[in-house]
Amino acid sequence: MKRKVLITRGVFPEIVEALAQRFEVEHNPEDRPLPPEELARRLEGKHGAMATVMDRFDEPLLARSPELRVISNIAVGYNNIDIAACSKRGIRVTNTPGVLDDTTADLTWALLMAAARRVAEADAYVRAGEWKVAFGVRYFLGQDVYHATLGIIGMGRIGQAIARRAAGFDMRVLYNNRNRLAEADERRLGAVYVERDRLFAESDFVVVMAPYSAATHHLVGAAEIAKMKPTAILVNTARGGVVDDAALVYALKHKRIAGAGLDVFEGEPALDRGYLELPNVVLTPHIGSASAATRMTMCRLAADNLTAVLEGRTPPNLVNA
Numbered sequence: 575m576k577r578k579v580l581i582t583r584g585v586f587p588e589i590v591e592a593l594a595q596r597f598e599v600e601h602n603p604e605d606r607p608l609p610p611e612e613l614a615r616r617l618e619g620k621h622g623a624m625a626t627v628m629d630r631f632d633e634p635l636l637a638r639s640p641e642l643r644v645i646s647n648i649a650v651g652y653n654n655i656d657i658a659a660c661s662k663r664g665i666r667v668t669n670t671p672g673v674l675d676d677t678t679a680d681l682t683w684a685l686l687m688a689a690a691r692r693v694a695e696a697d698a699y700v701r702a703g704e705w706k707v708a709f710g711v712r713y714f715l716g717q718d719v720y721h722a723t724l725g726i727i728g729m730g731r732i733g734q735a736i737a738r739r740a741a742g743f744d745m746r747v748l749y750n751n752r753n754r755l756a757e758a759d760e761r762r763l764g765a766v767y768v769e770r771d772r773l774f775a776e777s778d779f780v781v782v783m784a785p786y787s788a789a790t791h792h793l794v795g796a797a798e799i800a801k802m803k804p805t806a807i808l809v810n811t812a813r814g815g816v817v818d819d820a821a822l823v824y825a826l827k828h829k830r831i832a833g834a835g836l837d838v839f840e841g842e843p844a845l846d847r848g849y850l851e852l853p854n855v856v857l858t859p860h861i862g863s864a865s866a867a868t869r870m871t872m873c874r875l876a877a878d879n880l881t882a883v884l885e886g887r888t889p890p891n892l893v894n895a
Contacts, residue, residue: 577621577884578641582608582629585648589873596881597622614638622880624648631655636663644883648876650674651813653786657894667893668879670872672731674863679735681862682811685835686779688856689807691716692833695853717778717805717832719743725777727770727793728784728812729755736781737763748773774801779809786813796821799831807833811862814838823848826855837862 579593581601593599600616602608607628608616617623617639624646625631631645636659644666645655652669660667688694692714699705699714720743726733729751737747747765749755754767774780780802784790794808795818802808808831810817819840825831826849833854839845842860849855863869875890882889 578619579622579624579880579884580616580620582613582616582623582625583648585624585873586870588870589877593624593877593881597884610635617642622646622884624876624880625654627651627654629654631660633659636660636665644668644880644889646876646880646883646889648872651785652893653813661894666883666889668876668883668889668891669893670875670879671891673871673875674868675731675735677865677868678732678811678862679739681837681858681864682732682736682781682783682809682835683739685811685837685856685858686781686807686809687719689809689833689835689854690719690779692854694856698853717807719745719779721745722778723748723776725749725768725773725780726765727751727773727780727782729765730783730785732811733781733783734759734763736783737765740764748777770798771801774798775803777806778803779807782808782810782816783812784816786815790816792816792818792821794818794822796824799825802831804829804831806831807835809835811837814840814842819846819849823852826852829854 576598579597579599581590581599584603584605590599590601610630613629614635619641621641622644623642627647627649631654633656642665645660647669650669650671652667655667657667696714723746724740726736726749729749740747741764747763748768749765750768750770750773760767782794784793793816799821808822822834823846826834835856837858838860849857863872879889879891
């Protein structure tokens with residue numbers, strides 16, 4: 575008898591077809607997260623789940639899924655899953671690290687540069703028919719990126735990919751991380767380790783790349799933003815909740831900092847409505863890894879992880895060894 579699998583969100587047809595050759599697959603083809611009760615109902619009798627960070631696997635849900643053996647997250651992060659509860663129940667948890675580093679770093683730079691040069695504001699200005707004079711000396715004055723100081727909070731794989739790109743702009747790179755990098759890696763990246771207070775004070779651009787956890791909740795809040803230069807720009811492509819959205823909205827509204835570029839938010843897809851009233855913030859809907867090639871690779875890796883567990887093999891990316 576085939577093992578039963580739930581794919582919680584719409585993925586590429588090739589992925590569904592490949593898994594259907596091995597397992598009995600139930601697929602939610604819609605681009606909507608399953609409400610908790612529906613997710614629990616669909617997980618009944620399932621041995622595996624291929625899920626996204628929008629799907630919450632907590633103890634009450636796991637208690638209703640006694641046959642579940644693997645949760646394969648289509649993401650690097652896994653804060654949507656109670657890892658301890660899964661380990662206690664013998665459920666393997668996997669993720670998709672490595673394959674989205676460069677794609678997410680590219681999006682981070684897109685937001686940084688768009689915020690620095692006020693691209694979204696200028697685009698809206700043109701579309702609204704406001705552009706009446708061909709050239710203005712003081713049109714949409716922004717911040718220079720080249721020769722500026724870039725501060726990176728969280729120097730994992732994606733943080734390092736962001737730092738490598740800074741070399742092309744001849745930037746000074748500061749970083750703060752839970753664990754300092756080896757000297758050889760610092761030299762390779764041209765990055766200098768500093769305490770967080772100094773990073774906020776000296777950086778022209780602050781990029782948040784720390785994973786979300788209870789320890790990093792509101793890691794960047796009002797006190798940290800107050801240390802930033804009034805010309806500085808904050809970029810968050812890590813996870814919602816690492817930045818205190820209410821504090822950032824206040825700082826942007828009162829011109830405490832120059833701007834922001836955000837791909838993630840607290841409680842997404844809901845977000846602080848104050849952002850929508852601000853011209854000095856660029857907003858994208860959690861698309862850091864959203865290139866066609868990368869999302870396909872993520873789904874394939876998630877499928878490989880799930881398949882390995884259900885076939886009795888060690889998966890490529892096991893979170894709870």
